[in-house]
Amino acid sequence: MKTYIIGAGSVGKTLAVCLHHQGKEVELIRGREGQGKPHQQKITLQFKDGSSIEADIKISTLNNHKALEGLVVLTNKSFGNEALAEKLESIAKKSPLVLLQNGLGVEQPFLEKGFGELYRCVLFMTSQHSAPNTVSYKPVAESPIGIIKQKTSSLETVVGLLDTPNFRFVAERNIQRTIWKKAIANSVFNSICPLLEVDNGIFHRNKEVLAIAQRVITECVTIANKKGVDLGTSELEDQILTISRMSDGQFISTLQDINNKRETEIDTLNFEIYRMAQAMNLSDRVKETRLLGELVKLKSELHR
Numbered sequence: 001m002k003t004y005i006i007g008a009g010s011v012g013k014t015l016a017v018c019l020h021h022q023g024k025e026v027e028l029i030r031g032r033e034g035q036g037k038p039h040q041q042k043i044t045l046q047f048k049d050g051s052s053i054e055a056d057i058k059i060s061t062l063n064n065h066k067a068l069e070g071l072v073v074l075t076n077k078s079f080g081n082e083a084l085a086e087k088l089e090s091i092a093k094k095s096p097l098v099l100l101q102n103g104l105g106v107e108q109p110f111l112e113k114g115f116g117e118l119y120r121c122v123l124f125m126t127s128q129h130s131a132p133n134t135v136s137y138k139p140v141a142e143s144p145i146g147i148i149k150q151k152t153s154s155l156e157t158v159v160g161l162l163d164t165p166n167f168r169f170v171a172e173r174n175i176q177r178t179i180w181k182k183a184i185a186n187s188v189f190n191s192i193c194p195l196l197e198v199d200n201g202i203f204h205r206n207k208e209v210l211a212i213a214q215r216v217i218t219e220c221v222t223i224a225n226k227k228g229v230d231l232g233t234s235e236l237e238d239q240i241l242t243i244s245r246m247s248d249g250q251f252i253s254t255l256q257d258i259n260n261k262r263e264t265e266i267d268t269l270n271f272e273i274y275r276m277a278q279a280m281n282l283s284d285r286v287k288e289t290r291l292l293g294e295l296v297k298l299k300s301e302l303h304r
Contacts (some may be wrong), residue, residue, distance in 0.1 A: 001161055004068045004092075005053035005092050006084070007031045007076030008059060010127040010135045011100060011238040015075065017045045017135075018167040020055035027058045029065075031084065034063045039251050044134045045166075053166070068092040069159050074099045078106040078268050085109035096153040098145065098162070102190075103268025104276070106182045118148040119158055120175050124181045125167070126250060140246065142168040146175020180229045184220040184236055185243060187269045188213045190254040191292035194264075194299065197255065201248030212288070213240055223277050254296065261304045266296045 001122055002025040005012045012028055019026040032037070038060040047054045072092050076084065078101040088097075088110075094118035099107055107118055124141040145159050155171045163169040189200060192212055196202065203210045217236045226232045254264045269292025277286045 002027065002070035003073060003161060004029055004070055005073045006062075008072060009077075010129055010137075011123065011125075012073075012075035013043050013135050014045060014125070014137050015073065015100070015162070015167060016057045017043050017053060017055045018164045019162070020057060020209070021166065024161070024164075025070075027060060030059065030061050031074075031080060031202065032084060036064075038064055042133060044131075046130060046134060046136050047137050047166075048136075061092070062087055065091055068095055070095060072097045072157065073162070074101060076101075077263065078103050078265055079263055081106055083110045084115045085115075088115075089113045096158055097256070098276065100143075101265075101268075102186050103265055105194050105271040106268050111149065113150060114150065116151040116196050117153050118150075119155070120143050120148050120179055120183045121145045121169065122178045123155070126247060128250075128256070132218045139167065142170040144170050144172030144173040144175060144178050146178070148175075153203075177229055177231070177252045180224045180227075180231060181239060182238065183269060184217060184224070184231075185239055187220055187273060187289060187293075188216050188240055189243070189252045190264070190266060191216070191270055191289075191296050193252045194255040194258055195292065195295055199248065200250050200252055201244050203244035204245075204248075210241075213237075216289050216292065219289045220235055220273055222285050223273055223280075223282065226280055226282065227276065258296075258303050263304075264296060266293050266300070270296070271291070 005016050006029045008028050008030045014026050016026050016028045040056045041059050042080050043057050044052055044054040068091050097232045098119040100121045121143055123143045125134050125139045127137045130136040159169050194198045203213055221231050223232050257264045270289050274286050274290040277283045
């Protein structure tokens with residue numbers, strides 16, 4: 001089965017190179033651009049140990065396709081999902097769709113359009129462009145994939161199509177718990193680090209900044225528990241510190257987006273948690289989470 005990756009950022013390019021390197025058929029589709037002829041592009045993937053692999057990847061746009069018959073993987077920014085669901089409804093509604101995106105509720109536009117095969121993946125890797133066609137990549141752990149909605153495809157088949165030695169995926173039956181853990185961690189990193197303009201390592205280096213993170217974790221865990229997701233504050237704090245130590249010196253994507261005058265994904269993180277709290281009449285329980293989100297949004301808008 002051919003894999004179509006929508007979103008030609010660092011994650012999409014990383015996945016495309018890893019799949020191609022294993023002899024799998026893959027095509028990279030630019031999510032925002034509507035026009036342009038298909039072409040080949042040499043992409044280099046650099047690993048932390050200094051080694052690298054490269055591949056000639058076919059790159060196209062959605063307008064080049066009347067149908068996407070295969071596995072469709074989304075690595076685009078989630079704020080574009082509503083428009084993307086509109087575009088994909090006529091050309092990919094029958095294909096299994098895997099969302100490699102951060103945040104809560106990012107699958108909702110596709111559920112509303114009636115897509116029958118939906119999967120969520122929580123990524124445990126870091127990647128960023130070190131040059132226009134070169135991506136620096138660091139795998140952290142296997143990235144779990146779980147079912148949101150399923151009719152015919154099997155989870156194991158989907159995982160098998162994406163799994164490669166350089167980019168590992170694994171089936172996860174309780175994907176919602178993993179989604180929430182990552183979303184809470186992202187609500188911490190993607191709000192505090194951009195506002196302070198510091199790298200991810202700040203939480204294990206500075207007790208005062210860690211204390212802010214702990215308050216956000218407590219707020220978010222309260223909402224997760226009310227939604228029926230069993231999480232504890234201590235495991236989230238441990239996760240934040242582990243990620244912080246492993247990514248010392250690396251800057252979070254939201255800070256990169258702000259500096260590059262791009263829209264951020266804060267709406268599917270801090271603001272989505274606040275919206276859930278509002279719906280349960282618990283908005284007073286997430287005041288700090290909301291405030292940090294509002295400041296990030298203002299900072300992003302001022303930079304643009």
